[in-house]
Amino acid sequence: MALTNAISPATPAPLGQTRRATILGSTGSIGVNALDLIAASDGRYTVTALTANSNVALLAEQAHRHQPDFVAVADPNAYGDLKTALGGTGVQIAAGADAICEAASLSSDVVIAGIVGTAGLSPTLEAVRRGATVGLANKECLVSAGDLFIHEVKQHGATLLPVDSEHNAIFQVFDFEHPERVEKIILTASGGPFRDMSRASMMSVTPAEAVAHPNWSMGAKISVDSATMMNKGLELIEAFHLFPVETDQIEIVVHPQSVIHSMVAYVDGSVLAQMGSPDMRIPIGYALSWPDRMGTPAPRLDLAALGNLSFETPDFDRFPALRIARQALDCGGVAPTYLNAANEVAVKAFLDGRVRFLDIAHIVDTVLGQSQNETPVDLDDVMRHDANAREMAEGVVDAL
Ligand code: NAD
Ligand code: MG
Numbered sequence: 437m438a439l440t441n442a443i444s445p446a447t448p449a450p451l452g453q454t455r456r457a458t459i460l461g462s463t464g465s466i467g468v469n470a471l472d473l474i475a476a477s478d479g480r481y482t483v484t485a486l487t488a489n490s491n492v493a494l495l496a497e498q499a500h501r502h503q504p505d506f507v508a509v510a511d512p513n514a515y516g517d518l519k520t521a522l523g524g525t526g527v528q529i530a531a532g533a534d535a536i537c538e539a540a541s542l543s544s545d546v547v548i549a550g551i552v553g554t555a556g557l558s559p560t561l562e563a564v565r566r567g568a569t570v571g572l573a574n575k576e577c578l579v580s581a582g583d584l585f586i587h588e589v590k591q592h593g594a595t596l597l598p599v600d601s602e603h604n605a606i607f608q609v610f611d612f613e614h615p616e617r618v619e620k621i622i623l624t625a626s627g628g629p630f631r632d633m634s635r636a637s638m639m640s641v642t643p644a645e646a647v648a649h650p651n652w653s654m655g656a657k658i659s660v661d662s663a664t665m666m667n668k669g670l671e672l673i674e675a676f677h678l679f680p681v682e683t684d685q686i687e688i689v690v691h692p693q694s695v696i697h698s699m700v701a702y703v704d705g706s707v708l709a710q711m712g713s714p715d716m717r718i719p720i721g722y723a724l725s726w727p728d729r730m731g732t733p734a735p736r737l738d739l740a741a742l743g744n745l746s747f748e749t750p751d752f753d754r755f756p757a758l759r760i761a762r763q764a765l766d767c768g769g770v771a772p773t774y775l776n777a778a779n780e781v782a783v784k785a786f787l788d789g790r791v792r793f794l795d796i797a798h799i800v801d802t803v804l805g806q807s808q809n810e811t812p813v814d815l816d817d818v819m820r821h822d823a824n825a826r827e828m829a830e831g832v833v834d835a836l
Contacts (some may be wrong), residue, residue, distance in 0.1 A: 456484045456544040457724060460536065460559050462498055463488040463560055466550030466573040466599065473732060476707065483636075483722065485539035486829070487551070487559070490514050494522035494740045501581060503527070506542055508535035510555070535560040542567050546724055549574045552657050553780050554822055557581060561815070564594040567633035571723025573599040575674045579776040581818045582677035596678070597723040602671055603628055603678055604719035605710035617679040622699040623671055623758065624691040626651050626714075626751060628662040631692060635754055640792045641763055649714035650696040651714040658811075660783045664796050665750070669746060669761020673772050676765060690748040695737065713737055756797045769811040770821045777825035785833045801833045 437563060461467045467663075474481040487493040489764070490511040499507045499522055506528045509518050515531035515824075522529055530538060532566060535553075540562035547563040548571045549556055556574035563570050565588060572578070589596055591821055602623045609627040611617055628834045629648055630638055647659040661667035668688055675686050694714040703705045712718045713733035724730060745819045752759045762777040782799040790797065803825055812818045 445618055454479065455481050455546060455724070456721055457481050458485040458542065458544040458547045459483065460487050460540060460547060460556065460563075461489075461495045461550035461551060461552065461574075462486040463491040464550050464552060464615045465653065465658075466548065466716065466720065469716050470501060470548045470550065473614075473717055473721050473724060473730065474502065476733065477730065480730075484544035485542050487536045487539045489555075490518045492521060492645060499525065499527050502783075506530070506539055508539040510536050511717060525547065533558070536556070540568075546780045548569060548720065548723065549577075550599075550609065551653055552576070554777065554819075555797060557585075557815075557818075561585065561588055563622065564588050564596075565592050567593045568724075569595040569597065571599045573720075575600055575670050575781070576776050578677045578750065579670050580810070581815060582673065582772065582774045584812065584815055584818060597726050597793075598674075598678055599689050599696070599716075599723050600671060600674060601716065601719050602698040602720055603675060604678060606675065606700055608710045608722070609700045609708035610679060611702075612680075613702075617702050618681060618685070619703050620685040620687055621675060621679060621681055622687045622689055623668060623675060624694070624696050624698050624703060625665065625668040625688055627690045627748070627750075628663065628667075629666060630663055631690065633754075635794070638754070638793055642778070643789070646793060650692075652716070654716075656782070656787055659782055660796070661779070663793070664757045665755035666751070666757035666761060666779055666796070666800070669757050669764075670776065672758075673765050673775075683762075688750050690750050691726050691745065692748075693742065693745055695742065695745055711737060714801045725730050730814060740819045757800065758802050760797060767809070769809060770818075771807055771809075773809060773818055773821045774804050774807035774825040774828075775800060775814065776833075777822045778829040781826050781829035791833055791836055795833075795836055799829055799836075802832050803828045 458465050459470050483504040485506040487508045488503050492514045508530045512531045536559045540559040541629040546569045549560040550573045553576050598607050635668040646663040649659050696709045699707050699709040713735045717732045717734045719730040721730045763773040782796040
């Protein structure tokens with residue numbers, strides 16, 4: 437079967453003196469880390485646009501500091517406060533979902549796509565459609581609309597640089613010129629905060645316990661995804677779309693220290709790994725500076741101090757989200773769209789205290805079981821299925 441997935445890392449972003457960066461989701465964990473790197477770069481980056489959902493206070497502070505041309509907030513009710521906060525600065529301000537897309541459409545050298553969830557799909561595509569270099573942190577858009585998204589990347593000659601640490605690691609060690617030499621890719625998983633917990637104990641875990649990741653500091657949604665291990669399921673699907681491999685060439689291994697960020701195994705038995713401290717500034721810096729490398733303040737690895745790196749087989753019984761995601765990938769078509777949308781609803785319901793931790797996988801499984809066996813024809817079709825899945829998931833939440 438011809439491989440239709442895979443990004444092409446062939447188009448280097450211009451290596452000028454100064455690069456213009458757009459940060460979508462600048463107030464989130466990814467966005468704040470990206471701006472920290474830019475602030476420490478001695479003026480090698482200027483900021484073209486910043487966007488946020490509703491956190492006007494932080495967005496305005498970032499705009500004062502980085503002097504972007506354009507700032508957008510998704511919540512239309514936040515427009516007045518943002519305008520007041522940025523009065524007299526000359527920064528152009530806009531609000532609403534279209535404004536986020538407008539920010540993405542402005543010419544810049546690199547876009548960091550750090551919006552969480554399917555809300556990131558349209559703005560990221562906007563950047564893709566102008567042939568931008570996109571540092572992709574948002575995994576949900578690849579899970580939800582993978583084939584169509586990659587088609588747009590190829591059609592518009594955009595460059596995708598994975599920011600998700602596992603995919604960034606694979607990107608760094610994958611032989612794109614000779615994909616036939618790759619036997620498999622091995623995604624590492626920390627196992628999350630409940631790696632050793634029994635199902636019985638997981639019954640009563642709280643949102644605060646679920647977002648307390650042992651190794652990584654991240655936004656609430658991805659932290660819960662890490663606790664259910666749905667994050668690794670989403671990353672499995674993400675990897676399938678990013679790299680020229682078949683589904684059965686992607687393996688998951690639990691590696692609690694999060695030092696090896698992922699590996700590529702070659703036909704001769706060699707296994708290449710990318711390592712580093714668990715600090716997102718490393719993959720974000722890689723995307724900001726590719727094909728160059730920039731200095732980052734991330735702690736350096738001290739292997740002797742670490743002592744041991746360990747590995748385990750994932751437990752599909754205690755973490756059914758892994759099995760459910762694999763099933764969605766194998767089904768193909770709209771199944772991953774349903775998986776992603778149902779998961780977004782279920783995680784929010786858990787964070788809002790409406791359902792219990794173990795209900796998350798149950799909700800996703802139920803919605804996936806009711807999904808149609810169709811292939812989406814275009815992005816409107818994806819969004820229609822996404823909306824349908826959300827409605828179904830809300831129904832399951834209400835019935836619990
Ligand atoms: P976060 O919740 O900390 O930040 C999300 C950002 O998106 C915020 O700026 C928020 O204002 C914005 N946003 C939310 N809803 C929006 C909407 N409807 N419209 C416009 N903007 C909206 O999330 P995060 O942890 O930074 O993660 C961002 C993405 O990166 C996710 O897809 C996540 O899976 C991925 N990712 C994150 C990490 C990490 O270390 N945080 C690692 C790997 C991948
Ligand atoms: Mg990851």
